[in-house]
Amino acid sequence: MTLVTIAPIVRAISVSMTSAEGVALLTSPEAPSVTMLAVSGMWAFSLLLGRVRGPALRSPFVTHALASSDVPRATSFRGPLLGSGTMVVALTTAVGVLIGASLVSTGHSTPSDAGLFVLASTCVGVISSIAWLAGQAMPRAAALISPVVFALGAVTSTVPEMQPFTPWGWVGLAYPVAAATGTLAPILAVTATAAAAAPALMSRLSITLLAAQAARWAAATSYATGMELAAAATVYQAAPKVGRHLRAVRPALPSPVVFLLRDAVGAARTPVRLAAAALALAAAAALFTLSLVPEWPDWALGAVAGVILFAGLGPFTDGIRHAASVASDLPLYGISDARLLTYHTLFPVFATIATLVVTTAACALLIGHAIPAILGSLALGILAVIARIGNALKGPLPPALLSPIPTPMGDLGAAARLTWAMDGVLLTALAGASAALVLQSPVLLLAVGIALTSLTIRRWRHRA
Incomplete structure (x- = not known):
């Protein structure tokens, strides 16, 4: 999609978010809780998505050639991981920018609070990308962890006392209209830890799993093209x-x-x-x-x-x-x-x-x-x-x-x-x-x- 086609979509979303109904939703007391539930749901979905189609994936022939070689997985599959992760981070950051800009333009937030929320949104994208990779590297563990993450997110969104002790709670506390915004340090630490774990997760990718995912993705894209x-x-x-x-x-x-x-x-x-x-x-x-x-x-x-x-x-x-x-x-x-x-x-x-x-x-x-x-x-x-x-x-x-x-x-x-x-x-x-x-x-x-x-x-x- 070109900038010419994306611009009207972004403009329409911006107008809807600055309308009376959109501002009422963004400034409602439940907005931080919904944000926490959405973040936990995104991380849980990323874990499950990695089980069927991970971010570190190439075409079937290239996958077989690189996976069966002596080149480390962290080197041979780094390009697809970075490309997929960049799209996820760009998406979450764009959502944070739209929410922050809407609240700032209507006078419900300060630019500094909105900037902190945008940074938290970027961290959400990075963690989502690593969770996606974790689902690909550890499919069985991801199937067990995913519902636990979403269940804890649902509980945290209804129990305010748990917010300071959970990663999705830190994102909710960083919401531009929330009272506390001093929670970026722990979410940044979690983001750095997740990013540091990427090479170890990539080393767990087996050639059988990579070949199966590559073949299924190639077949699916072939059908979708038709x-x-x-x-x-x-x-x-x-x-x-x-x-x-x-x-x-x-x-x-x-x-x-x-x-x-x-x-x-x-x-x-x-x-x-x-x-x-x-x-x-x-x-x-x-x-x-x-x-x-x-x-x-x-x-x-x-x-x-x-x-x-x-x-x-x-x-x-x-x-x-x-x-x-x-x-x-x-x-x-x-x-x-x-x-x-x-x-x-x-x-x-x-x-x-x-x-x-x-x-x-x-x-x-x-x-x-x-x-x-x-x-x-x-x-x-x-x-x-x-x-x-x-x-x-x-x-x-x-x-x-x-x-x-x-x-x-x-x-x-x-x-x-x-x-x-x-x-x-x-x-x-x-x-x-x-x-x-x-x-x-x-x-x-x-x-x-x-x-x-x-x-x-x-x-x-x-x-x-």
């Missing part, structure tokens, strides 16, 4: 290992129950993936409920809830993808294609409705708006399932999109291909924003629902 994002995500899908002794198909039961039980048992064979999906659905429901609170940015939270909901439905819709893949072939089970797709839709629909209703009702008891939140989340959940069906029926990239689209602003062919590849995410985000605004105008949600349903029906009729 706009096959679902296939790219499948490369990192965990293989089922748990519950393989459980009987998934019971022909004696009625057909809808047979397929419902089959999809449920199949999803349970990857319990971590299923648990992450359930948490994503719950998080989407909580965000959507918050979008109905007048003090929060309604449409933005609704759009984010839609995106998270679409992503979380992945493990629940494996049956839908299977039905879509065989829909154009001879019937496998002696039933029609439409009935096969309908039966495989039962499990994601029931799981989505149950998770959204329970989570939305629990959140609505705290902040109100129970009936609109439940109805809106149900509508969003159904539209997300429809988007998943349409995404499964999409098929390969149409050749017509490979031709250039010349305009006075340049070639929009790449934008058209990206829009086609991410249409499910974009439409679900639009559905989430529309559902959050349903109290003001239900017409927009109805229009999005009609457009999404029509697109899915058209793809079903024109399936290859």
